Structure formats: C-alpha cells, structure tokens
Amino acid sequence: MAAGAKVREMDQDDDDVISDLEQFVGYNLKRAYVIVQADFRNALGQDALAPRVFSALSLAVQFPHISQSKLARKLGIERSGLVAIVDELEGLGYLSRATVPGDRRVQALVPTEKGRRAYAEAVATVRAHEKALLADLTAAEQQTLIRLLRKIRSKGETE
C-alpha cells in the first residue's frame, strides 16, 4: 500500500524521506487544516453547516444583535462574503435580520430559539469529533497548539 507501485523493479521508495517542505510551518499548517476541516464536515454530516456557517452562527448566538459588519470583522472576511452565509442561516430559520431603532442601515442578527438549539447540538458534535481526532495529543499539547496558533494569529490580525 504505502510502498511504491511495482512499476519498476528497483523503485527506491521515497515515501519516508523527509522533504524540505516538512520543515515549513506553512506547509504543515495547510495539511493539518485540510484534515481538520474534512473531519469537521463529516462530523456534522455531508451537507449540514459548513465550517464558516457554523462559525457565523456561533458568533451570532454568542453576541446577539451583532451587526453584519462586526461579524464579518470578527470572522476576518469581507462584508460581501458574509451575505450568503447570513442568507443561509436565515433560510434555515436559525436567525433573523432585525432592524435597529437608532440606525436604519444595520441589520442586527438575532438568533432564533431553533438556531440556539441547533448551535448547541452542533457545537457538542464538533467538540466530540475534534476530541477524537486529536486523541493523540495530550490535553496540554492541545492547549499548547491553540496557544501557538493564536500567537500567529495575533501577529497577522493586527488592525
């Protein structure tokens, strides 16, 4: 399986050689990201909440009446990109766009009871799957990992 297909008789097996790439944080980050994201997706089922929709819902539940602009900023995406996400959440009945008395430009995102329940359920599922995926890491290692990733984030999200 891992051995090179026997297309040629003396095929030197390069599979275990450590490449340059492996020494880059960026490369390892990307590969790990792909795996964790895939795990997320089949944790919640193939066509349920996508990671970004889950994230938006999470923040909407935690910060009810947040505006779309603020939410976009928290998520690190553009306002325009958030529209489809909020559309989806509204379509699912997980939140509604409410007008704000003082400012008629902003749409306050208020989660519905259904949205809060769905989120509570999703968050438990995701947590469980992430825990299983990261079973090889001790609790301390997981905390360290998060701490180091946040350090990188704080370097880049300065504004």
Add this chain to the structure above:
Amino acid sequence: MAAGAKVREMDQDDDDVISDLEQFVGYNLKRAYVIVQADFRNALGQDALAPRVFSALSLAVQFPHISQSKLARKLGIERSGLVAIVDELEGLGYLSRATVPGDRRVQALVPTEKGRRAYAEAVATVRAHEKALLADLTAAEQQTLIRLLRKIRSKGETE
C-alpha cells in the same frame, strides 16, 4: 481603533470577549493558515509561485524523475489537479516532462537547472519570511508547533 464605531452611545465592546470558536483547534488552525499563506504570497511577490506550485517544485527538485501520480499523492491532491501545476512549472522552464523507458504512461518530472536555482532562491526567501512571521515563537515553540501539526497529519493521512 479596535473600539466599536460609536454608532450607539453605550455600545458594549465585544472585541475582547473570548468566543466559543476560539477554543476549537479547527478555527484557530484556519485563521493561522490564512495568515501564513498570505505572508507566503507577499514573500515571493504577488504573482510569483503560489504555495502549491512552490510545493510541487520543491518535491520535484528533491525527488527528480518523480511521476505525477506520486507527486500528487505526496501533495495530498488528485492527479487531475496537479496537471495545471505542472503545466505552470513547465511553462516557466523549471522542469520538463520526460518519458520513462520502461513505462510509456508515466511522465517523469525532471527539474531544469533554472528550476533548481529558482527553487533555491524561493526557499531561502520563504524561510526568511516565515522566520520573521514567527519571531514571537521561540525555536522550541516552532519545533513543537510543527511536531503537533504532524501528529494531526499522521492521523488523517493514513491510507
């Protein structure tokens, strides 16, 4: 100006509240990945080698005469997705598709001297930028980070 725009007078500032999201490895991974990738891109210049093209070149240089199938497998992408990447590298004159005596199906990727030089230069640049980006992490922390990311990878790349 991290403070919320003064749209309303008593706008509680949610910016420093720790959200649920921050506790997920997946979320932190994604955010960090975006930052490192962006750093990579403006390390090499806006329209130079994209990360994935750099990665492919790296492996082609390190494993000359690797086949596209093997390269795709190493990169964790589909064969079909690799075609455009190899096209680009060939277009740049960084490698060529060579026929293999024993098997007329496979295209052996052989880096040119130009390709090897370009890679050597790129790798130095990327290393320098990554070092700068990760200056807040000690060398030990960087090693730990890579070790933990590889642990996640080894969990997901089992096949």
Add this chain to the structure above:
DNA sequence: TTAAACTGTTTACCTGCTAAACAATATCCT
C-alpha cells in the same frame, strides 16, 4: 488474449473567498 488496473489529461463543477460598484442611511464640518 481478454479483463483489470494505472497514467496523465480534459471537462464540468464546487466552495470560499475578494474587489468594485451601488443605494440607502448616518455623521462630520464649518
């Protein structure tokens, strides 16, 4: 020799974004 498997490729598609323009609304500046 026929069936099965593998290689590279094309094509059609999907996801998750950005950037630019826009109308509506709000705020700032004298």
Add this chain to the structure above:
DNA sequence: AGGATATTGTTTAGCAGGTAAACAGTTTAA
C-alpha cells in the same frame, strides 16, 4: 442649515484551488 464623507448591506463579476467523472493510451494480471 447643508454638502462632503463615511458606513451598511448588497449584487455582481471574477479568481484560486480544489474534486469527480470520463477518456485514451498503456501496462499488468488471469
């Protein structure tokens, strides 16, 4: 006051980076 300036949500067009399915050519297995 009132005009410039800014902000909010939105649409549209486009890009990057991938997948999946089908295919011809070639090789291996039965």
